[in-house]
Amino acid sequence: MTLESVEKKQDYMSNLKDGFIDFVAGSLGGIALVYVGQPLDTVKVKMQTFPSIYKGMINCFVKTVKTDGIIRGLYAGTVPAVVANVAENSVLFTAYGGCQKVVSKILGIEKVEDLSSLGNACAGFFAAFFSSLTLCPTELIKCKLQAMHEMQNQMNTTNKITTRIGPWELTRNILREQGIRGLFMGLTSTIVREMPGYFFFFGGYEVTRELLAKPNQKRDDIGWQKTMIAGAVGGTVLWLVIFPADVVKSRIQVQNLKTPALVVMKDIIEQEGIGALYNGLKPTLIRTIPATAMLFITYEYSKKLIHGFVNN
DSSP states (O other), X not given: XXXXXXXXXXXXXXXXXXXXXXXXXXXXXXXXXXXXXXXXXXXXXXXXXXXXTOSSHHHHHHHHHXXXXXXXXXXXXXXXXXXXXXXXXXXXXXXXXXXXXXXXXXXXXXXXGGOXXXXXXXXXXXXXXXXXXXXXXXXXXXXXXXXXXXXXXXXTXXXXXXXXXXXXXHHHHHHHHHOGGGGGTTHHHHHHHHHHHHHHHHHHHHHHHHHHSOTTOOGGGSOHHHHHHHXXXXXXXXHHHHHHHXXXXXXXHHTTOXXXXXXXXXXXXXXXXXXXXXXXXXXXXXXXXXXXXXXXXXXXXXXXXXHHHHHO
């Protein structure tokens, strides 16, 4: 075996190991994000989809607890949310690590750690395409479960959906009535939301880590408190950029709209005003600060822990 083939095999094994570590660390981060942020995510989806029912975030929160309780109300859709976030973040961070290497190679940078914040943002942009394909079906189920009570009242019937329907039964109903395409309703708006969103997500995270690092200190060594701050900044920037697209996606998925995303957005602006594209922004921002802080701290430190375990 030649030296070149040995080096190629070593590179392949190293990339495989790094991809596996990113996959596991991203999965753990996704689980942490859901359990911290699910209640306010439910409030966000309800306000986005049925803005006329609720007067504001607190009103929606209180009504949900009174009507359905904490577990069935605020934590409705938790199982698909965990599945969605594990699927999204495991694929996202695995693809992100791979895209970082590709961007580094294109720019002629030897180490991924030396990639600029802009380079990391570009890697996040491309990685989001792959995560969108796994996120769309699971998020569709999550949104439908979160807004089920309102949909049932609007339909004024229980012949298709009951208050006790679970994620697996709902998935079977969609597959039976609409086929596999039904699970990918809102895919275009998901991709339109995710790709620019994660450009700013990872860009905001890396820029903040750079700003918080002391002179001659690496971004990876800034400590858990500053890592959490950087994660919170990344999450805040993400939602400020993508929120109108997220409102459109929620409407399409919950209400089974066949209309193109741009037409749905145009109709919302004309009928409800541009402010309707920001319904649910407040609970989203309140939720995303602790949730994305927890996502990144879990991801970064579990990644370090696994690296240490594998390399010893």
